[in-house]
Amino acid sequence: MIIATGTGEDQSAQKLGHYLTARQRSALASGRFSKVIVVGGTNAVSDHVAANAQSITGAQLIRLSGATRYETSEQIARWTMNNGLSMNGAVYATGANFPDALAAGPLAGKSGSVTLLVENANSPAVSFSAEYKGKVDKAYVVGGTNVVDHITANAIADSLGLRHAQ
Known part of the structure; x- marks a missing residue:
């Protein structure tokens, strides 16, 4: 599963980096993921969300991010x-x-x-x-x-x- 967020025109996407929706938690709990890839730094996707996703799946957590x-x-x-x-x-x-x-x-x-x-x-x-x-x-x-x-x-x-x- 890839977890990312965005800013700009779609303001609803900004909130996604701060919590997992029930649907996302359900998908993560399906057991179909060997990796959780978090795209963006902690300002985009919080450590809490990343840790929560990793905890639900037990999968390897990978964060791909840069300063920009x-x-x-x-x-x-x-x-x-x-x-x-x-x-x-x-x-x-x-x-x-x-x-x-x-x-x-x-x-x-x-x-x-x-x-x-x-x-x-x-x-x-x-x-x-x-x-x-x-x-x-x-x-x-x-x-x-x-x-x-x-x-x-x-x-x-x-x-x-x-x-x-x-």
Whole structure:
């Protein structure tokens, strides 16, 4: 089970990091989970919620987080790559709002790759991607130039050693 929360347009999601709903507790108690993955730091999902989920399941608890959502996306990418996903076909989306990243998920899933959030050319995802320079043959940037500008898209391509597409 993955436990995460969000902020922004969907204000109801903010409350989910502070307690488990009856439905979530029931799902956790089903016995079908070997891992509980908590996405985000303690400000997003409290230690109480994480410990409660782990207690209900008896499963391994894994928290994937960074100081920012951009660093958190890098930590998620690292963990998922250690568990079968790839940088080849990685999908980059703005972290400024959730719809682009949400829409990017299926594209990444279909190609068995990761989704990384970017803010600008200095985003953690760009330096993380440089670790794979010359080791991938494709990557995708989703959203228009108003959300991921050419400078950022070019920095991503450069970090991976890919040709810039227009």
